[in-house]
Amino acid sequence: MEKVLVAMDGYEASLGAIKKAVEIAGRYGAEVVAVQVEEDVPLLPMEKETESVNRIREQQMPFFSAPLELATAYGQKHGVSVRQVKARGIITAVILKIAQDLGVDMIIIGDSGRQGLQKLHFGSVSESVVRSSAIPVLVVKKGSLDLSDLAPLMTEIAGRTVPGSPSQPEAAPGIFETDAFRKRMRFSFGLLGLYSLIYFLAALFTSAQFKELAQVEILGLPFGVWLGLSVFAGGLGITRVYLVKEGS
Amino acid sequence: MENPIAFTVVVLSMFLAFFVSWYSRRWTRTTAEFYVAGGKIPWRINAMAMLGDYCSAASFLGVAGAIALGGIDSWWLAVGFFAAWIVVLLVLAGPLKNAGKFTVGDLLSARFDGKTVRILAMLATVILCTLYLVPQMVGAGHLFQLLLGWDYITTVLVTGSLMGAYVVLGGMRGTTYNQAIQGVMLMGAMLLVLVLVTALHFGGNPIKILAAAREAVPPSVAVGAASQVLQASPPEAGPASASGAIAAVKQLMPEAPSAITPGVGLKDVWNQMSLVLGLFFGVVGLPHILIRFYTVRDARAARKSAEATIIGLAVFYIAVMLVGLGGMLVLYPTLLEMLAAGKTGAATNLTVPLLGSLMGGQVLLGVIVAGALAAMLSTSAGLLISATTSLAHDLYAGVVKPSSTDRERLIFAKTCAGILAVIAIILAVYLKNQNVAVLVGMAFGIAASTFAPALTAAVWWKRLTREGLIAGLSVGLVVSLLYTFAKYAGMASVLGLPVLINPALYSLPAATGAMILASYLTSDRGKVAEFMATAHSR
Numbered sequence: 001m002e003k004v005l006v007a008m009d010g011y012e013a014s015l016g017a018i019k020k021a022v023e024i025a026g027r028y029g030a031e032v033v034a035v036q037v038e039e040d041v042p043l044l045p046m047e048k049e050t051e052s053v054n055r056i057r058e059q060q061m062p063f064f065s066a067p068l069e070l071a072t073a074y075g076q077k078h079g080v081s082v083r084q085v086k087a088r089g090i091i092t093a094v095i096l097k098i099a100q101d102l103g104v105d106m107i108i109i110g111d112s113g114r115q116g117l118q119k120l121h122f123g124s125v126s127e128s129v130v131r132s133s134a135i136p137v138l139v140v141k142k143g144s145l146d147l148s149d150l151a152p153l154m155t156e157i158a159g160r161t162v163p164g165s166p167s168q169p170e171a172a173p174g175i176f177e178t179d180a181f182r183k184r185m186r187f188s189f190g191l192l193g194l195y196s197l198i199y200f201l202a203a204l205f206t207s208a209q210f211k212e213l214a215q216v217e218i219l220g221l222p223f224g225v226w227l228g229l230s231v232f233a234g235g236l237g238i239t240r241v242y243l244v245k246e247g248s
Numbered sequence: 249m250e251n252p253i254a255f256t257v258v259v260l261s262m263f264l265a266f267f268v269s270w271y272s273r274r275w276t277r278t279t280a281e282f283y284v285a286g287g288k289i290p291w292r293i294n295a296m297a298m299l300g301d302y303c304s305a306a307s308f309l310g311v312a313g314a315i316a317l318g319g320i321d322s323w324w325l326a327v328g329f330f331a332a333w334i335v336v337l338l339v340l341a342g343p344l345k346n347a348g349k350f351t352v353g354d355l356l357s358a359r360f361d362g363k364t365v366r367i368l369a370m371l372a373t374v375i376l377c378t379l380y381l382v383p384q385m386v387g388a389g390h391l392f393q394l395l396l397g398w399d400y401i402t403t404v405l406v407t408g409s410l411m412g413a414y415v416v417l418g419g420m421r422g423t424t425y426n427q428a429i430q431g432v433m434l435m436g437a438m439l440l441v442l443v444l445v446t447a448l449h450f451g452g453n454p455i456k457i458l459a460a461a462r463e464a465v466p467p468s469v470a471v472g473a474a475s476q477v478l479q480a481s482p483p484e485a486g487p488a489s490a491s492g493a494i495a496a497v498k499q500l501m502p503e504a505p506s507a508i509t510p511g512v513g514l515k516d517v518w519n520q521m522s523l524v525l526g527l528f529f530g531v532v533g534l535p536h537i538l539i540r541f542y543t544v545r546d547a548r549a550a551r552k553s554a555e556a557t558i559i560g561l562a563v564f565y566i567a568v569m570l571v572g573l574g575g576m577l578v579l580y581p582t583l584l585e586m587l588a589a590g591k592t593g594a595a596t597n598l599t600v601p602l603l604g605s606l607m608g609g610q611v612l613l614g615v616i617v618a619g620a621l622a623a624m625l626s627t628s629a630g631l632l633i634s635a636t637t638s639l640a641h642d643l644y645a646g647v648v649k650p651s652s653t654d655r656e657r658l659i660f661a662k663t664c665a666g667i668l669a670v671i672a673i674i675l676a677v678y679l680k681n682q683n684v685a686v687l688v689g690m691a692f693g694i695a696a697s698t699f700a701p702a703l704t705a706a707v708w709w710k711r712l713t714r715e716g717l718i719a720g721l722s723v724g725l726v727v728s729l730l731y732t733f734a735k736y737a738g739m740a741s742v743l744g745l746p747v748l749i750n751p752a753l754y755s756l757p758a759a760t761g762a763m764i765l766a767s768y769l770t771s772d773r774g775k776v777a778e779f780m781a782t783a784h785s786r
Binding site (some may be wrong): 039040041042044045046047049050052056057088090092093096121122123124125128129131132176180181185189191192195196199200202203204205206207209210211214215220221222223224225228229235236238239242243246 | 273277330339351510545548
């Protein structure tokens, strides 16, 4: 056995998985691949906060925001090398993909032991990994291992890293280029000006003062109705142009 | 209960929506196929949620109802509701995602830290969200009055409390997925009505709706002739009497404009301009829409969600126009009778459900009410959540108790959601007879005069100063509120200026002017370099 993958999110169950992974890798002289998946789900900030408040309430141990660093430190302590992998996407799918890409021999994952409505809502990542994995999976249940020896390492790491919210990673600020900024500004506001022209002219012609003009029939429809439709058509066109230019 | 089957359909579909949204969170964690899971799903879901968030009672009931009564002129509301999204995309979508984290206050105080900017942003957010909540409650009141036969005040109290309870008790979880599902529901219901009305009454050809509308005088114009016409063609006779009534009115008033003649609603150029200005720049300032841009991973995904929403809205609002005109033609005597009896509020907001009930009985009525309810619930949830996020984050965590835990903030947020719902219910009782789309238009006007100039300047104008921002936000808020309340108080003019249908024509230039003037007089530009680099990074 050469590589052991451990998936973790910083909650209690995954900390047990770290311990087990380092223990097994140490026994076989294998490398630990520590994987942390950041979820890519379009949740509102308040939704994320509600979730983490509720999840933390299920835990006996506090949530730990730097599990990869913890895995590395714990590995070092036991002479096991740990490779850190940070990824983004749907948790189960990403874990399985990384395991496949790196040719991992075994997956170790924690199980929160969630039940009832909570399980209906969140599902069980460990269960779905077991169900879909082509390689052996070891599930470490929450509370099945003594985690007290992790505490000093956690304090040490927490001391040197700034604690962050689990779902709100800091984005690295880019570099401000004045030329690029001006170009984008001209482009954005140029399109906005063009669209404003279509929109406000259309609106003007359909007001009471200019209604004679808007009432002129073209191809069976009053000019005013065509103007309204052109606001839609113009909007769709400008949207497409903007997105093509912005490289999306 | 008047419509037990329809009511059952509504309850079942709501239950289904809640169940699916509760369940879909697990899907986002436990799907095993990587390529299915790849990058596209989050922004697509977000786009659907935006659609649900944005299309409220105003779009679903109000615009179609206003078109059915007054003809094509009322479509301008929908044209504006659509066009505003182009402004959001071009001006704000990318920078907003890059620079913001939780609230509009967050984004502004990323450039100008300190309490004043944050509190002001919080205040504007809460006022806007509450005023926008009112039309949702008015719509719900009329809708359930129709469905259950209760009187308006009871209905508003019950539905309003339920909407508040929904957010307080469970709505902060699964909101996004629920909004996405409700977005699909309201879109599906509107398209279904369009397909049915076209197939059953216009030989399957939507162009025929426009052609027939050319020969009809809009009910709001024809109401004077109502008593003569209704004797010959009573509403009880169904659609058959509609064409008779339309022809009879046309004969009585041969010179009257048709339903697709622009200018019938006779908005003069100032009212029209004020309205379209408020609508155009409104969405850039609507907190419950802006907050949705924080949910996707990067600026690119934010723009992609905006585009998908724009395409969805184009389809939706063109369908709304056709359904409104179709509804007028099919329900003509009914609408005339309601107008003649003074039931303006019901007539202007209930065309779509009435049309459904006529075409497909209680089942279709149920489907449509479910669609409308989806529109209201998803919007109300979005509004309450963005208001309370701002209260919890900007006020409570930012000023009152910076050391608060997540849990304390959540409790504070839920309490506030309850209080705001109560305020909105009280206002909804008072504003019973207003068209919900017009009420929403007012909120747009306030948004266009506060956050729209403030946010645009914050992310694009380096010369903006702290005092400029504060001046712009305050002046915009005060002037727009002044003219909004003057409108509802029935005043003809304030400070020598006539009160218009929307405050934006005065308040937007006033806010912008104050912001520019104060910026040139002062020098504190905030953390401009750092902020611009974050906002405009790729």
